Amino acid sequence: MASTKTIEFDDIQGLVTRGFGSLTAASYLLINIIDPQKARPWLRDLVAQVTYADLRPDEQALNLAVTHHGLAQLDIEQAILDSFSDEFRSGMITPHKRHILGDEGENAPEHWLWGGPATPQIDLLLLCYAKDANTLVELENSLSASMSSNGLKLIEKLDTEMLVDNKEHFGFRDSIGQPYIDEFNRQKPKQPDPVPLGEFLLGYPNGYDRYTQRPLIKAEQDPLKLLNECAENSAYHDLGYNGTYLVFRHLFQDVPGFWRTLKDLAETRQRADENDLFDHKQEEAIRLASKMVGRWPSGTALVQSPNKDDPNAPDKDAFTYHATDQDGMKCPLGAHIRRTNPRDSLKPEPGSDKSMAFTNRHRILRRGRAYGKPFDPSMNPEHFLEDLNKEPAPISRGLHFICLNANIGRQFEFVQHTWANNPNFNGLYQDPDPIIGSRSLNGSQEDQFTIQKFPCRDQLNNLPSFIKTRGGAYFFLPSRRALSYLFA
């Protein structure tokens, strides 16, 4: 396997190795290419402005991704367009993708703000990051000012919001269980069970110790030798090398709706138990919500602290399921984090390296950010619950979910479909992911959540949906070399 020394970080876009967390202001520009002739020189200039992984910027950063339609718009040869992955070529809104991703009914692309059939075509995505709001505005302006004269049209600017304590809008700490990639770890001691680099970057061995399907072009189509040779066959040059696919999902979160449901559930439970005089509605609502997530609001995993939140857990990612919680008594079998990253809990041979390796072939690198004002600036669910009716109309807030993966079908789509949306996940019957899972499937309601306990499970029924898809697309995040080649 390639060692750190041979990896050319200055060829890889920065987002692959970091989320630019210190650059607290960020926005995403969705762009349509109107005139490819005019756009090319502008885009070529941009290649030099893009932030690559060799630098740790403290002022601002810029990354650039492109859709399949965008590549076609740039008049890239058909054979090259066809050499990309099936998922990237098909896009996110084919009938089958809608079905497996849960984008039906209210979530259907027809209602999307962007990326749907009724909205303008998205060709490019500019990811802008800056140390503060002013710097971000300057960066945005410098980009958008010259767009229209260069054959480009800004379709949408998506703003983001950094919430207190790295929380997402429901009030839980986010971004904890990221896949560990040895090659990106330059100082800290090595961790166990690294995910192979090829799962997140094309052109490196993946979880099967093979190369993931990627765009290869005949050597003669690259006379200037802008690209690297393909590692397997020198007759080809590797357009995918050091690049990856970027999945973007614009997800609205109904924060008051989420906590109202949990408050109601907590109340019903309390009424059912008349002997219980102690008023712990709030506590119970937060406990049930944590059961759904698999973590407490502080981010501490239920497996680490099953009975109450323990904000001081030193490493909130240091746990497995099988040895300590095989039956889900601590963290329910269908909880959000147990399905989106089952660690060592699934077959084959739960608790073994095999099980971990299996999970590691279905991981994603999350790089998204929240958007919209928080329901309460404290981001503390206890404060949320104090007055759930303070907003007269629903406020636009949620998550700009962004993830990176080399194989969209085996990674992002698999996690969303086979793990999150699948009501039969892990031996369950009608339990989708309680946070992000689709509530109806093939015409039947699938809206249970089961909490394993002694002597017998507890079950929440008729869970409404707390999330709505508002946009999305599959992008390619090329390497520096690939950008130069594509815009040449």
Next chain:
Amino acid sequence: MKQLMKRIQDLLKELHPLPQNALILRMPVIEANEGELRKVLATINQDPADNAIFPFSVFSNIHFARFLLLEGPVLDGRKQSETYATTLIFIANIDGSKTDFIDELVKHVSQGLDQVLSACHGYPLKSKRTRASRKSFISEHIIPSQTDYVNTIGRSASMIRQESELRDALKLFLNGIKPDSFRSATALRDEVIKFVSSNPEISWALASRAQPSFLWRSIENIRFAGITALGMLILLWAWPILAVWVLALRMRESRDSEDTHRPPLERLNQLRSTEDIAAHNPFAAVGYVKSGWLRHTTTQTLLVAAQGVLRHVFNKGNLAGIPVLGLDGVDTIHFAHWIMLDDGQRLLFTSNYDGSLESYMVDFIDKVAWGLNLIFSNGEGYPLTRWIVHDGAKKEQNFKDYLGNHQIENQVWFTAYPRLTAVNIANNEAIHDGLYGHMTEAQARAWLKRL
């Protein structure tokens, strides 16, 4: 001689029938009728259970059923015994015998049979359509499968549905009580049993399940012992031949060629558009067997051997799992068939599996690649293997592309229990089994976890 052997085989099968069987038909389609047939099948597929033409839900003993249109074989210099154009394949996984099921078919859906099968050569003319003539047409078009996989031998479709109702009733019961007030698992279990016995709709569950007779099991065991002994004898006596055989295959496989082209995206999207409409999916793929005597004989022999192993070893929900050898099984397949077509020139594989195609392929690659390689490496274009079991399906992208090139669409697919996975079904069975007999506190705890 061949006929006599077949008669004896049929007679033996009648004397010692398997509880589940598959009716597999292959019928040549009249070219001029194919368009109309496709329309009829599409209409049926809009609601396979309750459509007006061929409502599968009238048969309580069907697990899965499908119609698929199979093209070819392509001539291409291959040996040809009969000329086929498109043929219509019908596969039904049923409880009970094929003959009884054919009786039921002509009795309950005779008009549907007429609408579909009249598109095929040799179907009785309108004036001559009787139960008997329809029956004989169907019987004449039965084709054998070489190997069948049944998730759990003896588990009937009606039992699956009943046990699912039982679980639903227990679910509602538990949602309505306060389990926390029970001091022990056994006390709660007693309460559950009390509820079942007081509820006439599910009190049947207190009786233990019908088991195959002692005689049937004994014959099965004797059969297994016989096959094992035969296998051992072959290994002991013919190992030099087997060794030479393996070497010959090893030499051949290094010279074989593999498919390297990606399946067209339109084809894949067309296939995907009919998938993921239930907890499980139907799979069908067809391909040519590599030419030559060696490959043909290998395929036939392995299929026979696989049949013995699947029937006697992997018959309880875990396909190809051998913990001693560190081999992981697959618990997501309900039924599967390996069917040789066109004088052994082609192999049709069909299955009903839980989850998405992506997860099915992942199971193949991660868990049972060796088993797949054994059989499918005899197929043209299959990803190259080493020593028959290595590589092959392990080459993720080549394997996925190979499947994409060989998968075919099912025009009609019916499932009797669309929301249940094989794991759910096994769990429901264990819930049922836990309703009778004594349990310790630990056993009762484990049982309650299933509810």
